[in-house]
Amino acid sequence: MRTPLRDTWTYRIAAFLVVGVVFTACGDDSPDPAPVPDAGTEVDAGTEVDAGSDDAGVPDAGDNEPDAGSGDGGEPDAGTSCEPSSVTDLLDNGEWDPRFSIGGVSGMDGHVPHIYDLAKTPSGDLLATGYFRWFGAQASTPLIRHQDGQWRPEPRTWSQEIPGGAGFSAVAAKDDTTLALATNDTFGDRGGEVWIQSPDGVQVIGHFTGLVRTMAYVRDELWVAGQFQLEENGAIGLAIWDGTAWKLPPGGPADGSVYELMLQGDDVWVGGAFTRVGGISSNKVAKWNGSRWESYNFPIAGNGVYALTLGDDGTLYAGGTFAYDFNADGVGSIARWNGVRWEMLDGGVSTGFYPGVVTDLVFNQGKLHVGGCFNFVNGQGYGNPLALQANALALWSPESGWENWPQAISPNRTVWYAPSFCGDEPPVTFAVWEVPIQRFLLDGDRIYVAGTLPSIDGAASQSIVSYEGGQWRAEGAEPGHGLSGGAQMLAVGGEQCTVHALGDISHAGGAAVPRTVLQFTDAGWQALGELPDMECLDLAVNAQGDIYVACIDWDSVQSQLLTWSGTEWTSLGDLSAHGFISKLTLDSLGRPWLTSMVESTSRVVRWTGTQFELVADGLDGPVFALALRPENDDPDRPAFVVAGEFTHAGEVPARRIAHWNGTTFEALGDGLTTSPITAAYGPNGIFASTNHEQDMDGNPVQGRLMLGHWDGTAWRELATPENGMPGPLNEEQGGVHSFRKLAFAGTDLVVVGTIFPADGGPTHAYVFNGERFLPIGGGVSALTMDDIALTPDGIWLGGNIAEAGRGENLLPTVGMAHFRRRAAAP
Template identity: 30%
Template sequence: TTVGGVTVNYIAKWDGHNWSALGSGMGGVGPPTSPDFPSVNALAVSGTNLYAGGYFTTAGAVAANFIAKWDGNKWSALGSGIGGAHPLVLALAVSGSDVYAGGSFTTAGGMAANYIAKWDGQSWNTLGSGMNGNVYALAAWGTNLYAGGAFTTADGVAANNVAQWDGSDWRALGLGMNGGVAALAVSDNNLYAGGWFTSAGGIVANNIAMWDGSTWNGLGSGISGVSQGKGDGGILPPPLAPYVSTLAVSGGNLYVGGLFTRAGGVVANGIAKWDGNNWSALGSGMNGGVKALAISDSNLYAGGIFTTAGEVSVNSIAKWDGSNWSGLGSGMSSSSPLFPPMVLALAVSGSDLYVGGAFATAGGVPATNIAKWDGTNWGALGLGMNGSVGALAVSGGDLYAGGLFTAAGNVPASYIAKWDGTSWSALGSGVGWISSFVEALRTSGSDLYVGGVFATAGGKVSEYLARAVLGDAPGYNQLRGTLLPGGATQFCYVGDPTTNYALDRTFELTPPISWVGLQTNSMTVSGVLLFTNTPATGTNNFWRVRSVP
């Protein structure tokens, strides 16, 4: 909940010198002391916009279901976001004007979308029938989108934990992996995949491998060592098993982060570099798990759950300048000592670094699950999300965020949302299922691909993977409820700023229906209206919003 002494809620920005909040950050799903506290799991940058995905239902004061967009000034939702039983956005990717979201969800924008979906700027789109398991990573390469996770089929095609989408069809990459894929990165004509596996395409490959377009190759003896760190909060392998959770490419170098102690026989704690031939350590590494990596100019940023980088004290985020580690202000903090702050996603847009995860402050600035670092200060993206952000992607001037949330700012957004630099907006009705979240996002041209755990996107069936076509999003009139401590329910409604609205309740939907008026409120200038109501106990409760004179 804090970073660098600045109050932030699960997302913050580092400008090179100071931390700042992104509005009031993320929230909505539960207090930090509960198992359902908000988090930002993924970040992606498009132009001047930052997208955040994770576990939250608000971004700033805007309702945003697990994905949201920060435009530099305010949060907005991406339609109605994503949904499901326990929705969560874990990965974001941008390709052109499209944002892709992956994770654990079964709906996007109210339509069926299984674990992956695409936001095109106006609505959610499916990628075939999606996957049959979680999507943890997305990467765009030319006209192709690559998805990694824990699945065995993509649109019915046998594909072991990794697959390629060419815009029309899914195909397998050889025999795939014998374990989960948590990270993907592209360099030249090669695709790198990291996770928890011991073979790729039938050859020995310990937790890291390279696809050259036709075959899989190992990187030396790979990543090994029993992890002893704090973990990274992700849906990953069993405890103490070494694994790779994030990858980043700079020039001819591949940077690998995760939970491990050795890389190719070299002692490397949680982070290492592959130069194409050999492994090397980055100082003495971290004392915990590394979940996210991002490169800006000659600097490498690392986020996760750790308190030291090299010999320097840091809080969940640090910078490597090629020789030494340093902190970004005072880093992140949470609002509860029971849960350490987690950085789950990073995205770079120009000189700005966007950070998503599960935290309340960035550099001391209030920033709920998402924040921006401009090189000097931390800043909030509106009110942030009401759940964690696990994936970020940038497209043009927009930032897309996916994760485990239902609101971005005050905008209802189901697990995915867009930040246009000023406010958050939903991507249609988002994604959903019984237990949904977005794990990965990637953009390609005017398409946004979304991967994760979901079965619908924008109301259409799209298992684990979906596509959204980006553009000017239309307005959405949806009533969304959030259970507050004490049993009260807060309803968020986005409507016409010139119209007044009333909240009604009934206990039975069998005709004739008897509606009872509860509250009448004037719409705010922003078009967002909040009602708070305590439901009657021991009965069914149904609510509606209607316009009144």
């Protein structure tokens, strides 16, 4: 099953993006004195080319061919170029690398993949369903099955269209081949259909507004529960399909939502937000014993009961969002039935000052396993020495009370947008469906945990993991080389032109990694030693393989330029006199150059090999971009361009961009009318991209350059329809393109950013060949595009990337994308 590229999260919510629901998708990048940095094989660290002479005062557009050059005696060698030999040939004969999938399941760009529900068939197969469309590198329906010891996509494809195209929120199995499914539209008005899938095909048996949370077969009848109203008979919260028609619960309807169904022998327990069900009064919890309803009236205030389970001794436990006083004691949301009434369980769960939320419960091996949205158990978190920290998972036993769930740590990252719902928001938001820890399923002694979680501990499998015997295990698809988190910084260097990555990454290729630089080799990702506890802003690697990372040490409140010795990270030297680093790049011989800021003034500094040396000073504002001219008569004194939020470069008036000719600053015409995002210096001259901004009256600032080229006398906009760049989506509502990174391969300019063509064409990644913009491999689907690196075998892109390609060539590529020369057929 393949899905066209236009069916992406960002396209489907584009109208919302324009007005700022997700600013990064249709807006521009806000300037920052230390933005997410340039890195990798940048325009200013490539092969030596002439970009115009200095004697004209202002650089011309340049017209010479690249020349690798050679170092002077005693100087470092520039090394071999890592650029592709021909970008044009690569675009004509390239393909996206399929190796960068992840474990578990994955989906389109934007909204995080989600497993909403788990079920077991009579023969013991496990089912998982939700919102996803990839199983490893394989296209998948939003339903997977665990059979004979391994997960695989449910092999059926449906002629029946899923309303909204998102997936399913609930699943139940009548037998091994007959399943009930409730559809879910993540993006549109909440509503859907109830399906029966059998060997004969799909039968749509019901339609509803709202969402279904759980379903179960009870003596061959399908019970459907959730926050919904069924169109066919008007049932609210709970409806029953008897095989031919819909009916109300025995005795009468529920008068509110039903979030939980628990089956125990002939008994059916229901939990929710109702006050009556089956003709009896019973607040939030009731039981159908096969012949009549029994009340377990739950008087504690709150949104409702989301989970029920029974202990080994038959004690009934309830979880959800409830408290005696939401503002006073800050605890609640888990209770037990003592045989007469409900009582809060040992201080409950807390987010700190307020009660937490419990989304599911399971009792196993004498302990109650608790999942949801909470930070503490055993009382209010702050100022309470008895409270235990807990990251959404905890254990409780009748003998010893609360304890930590072993290894239940998840400082784990994802490239997708995860709504920050906890489950205690107003019911109209359907918040409980978006809690990261969503569902448990007990199979023997193994507990499956599902939701939007990217991983737990070392088990990196998006949306589903399992726990048994004190160990967490990955579930779903086997991982490829994809990343948990995006590669915000890329660099290429060393004799083998090795790709290096740095970013907010917790797992690479399914393995947990420290916060450090990763190297991609034939064996996959290799992590260097953990970086010091600093904020690291930029990455660069030279042809000799020297690795540099620019960081700020907030403990000592100063910048450090770190290098990898082969065994540890060491500082190059004292930078305290130069303030805080904002940008890092390399000169043509592989030596670091920096921009930094001292109080309100920025400067350019270089590393001579023994010390930091001031090159230029007097920029009266922060610098966002530094790009060196690739070819210079004296490699110690290259020309360069800086861009930022300044008005003067030394004594020279220069609005937001200035050129250093080797001895002095000079203006580039009237400068830039809006804040710059990035700049590049290549064989064809100087290029800059800027933000879309509005004046005090709310009107767009005129003269903004999406991608401007300094032709030697004036700035010229390149990103025009005449040059092959299609107009932006929803342009009339303020939709714009913005280019975040630029990198030269010879005279071709690789550009990435927020690019949403109005015609539904390729997104986010293009090459400008001097005449036209050409898409890279059908485009990339991503929340952010953060960096570019070039190697002889292709173009590497980093960011919050989920997919690449179009149509039949669409594939998952998570955190990283690599467009390579097409592999020869065997």
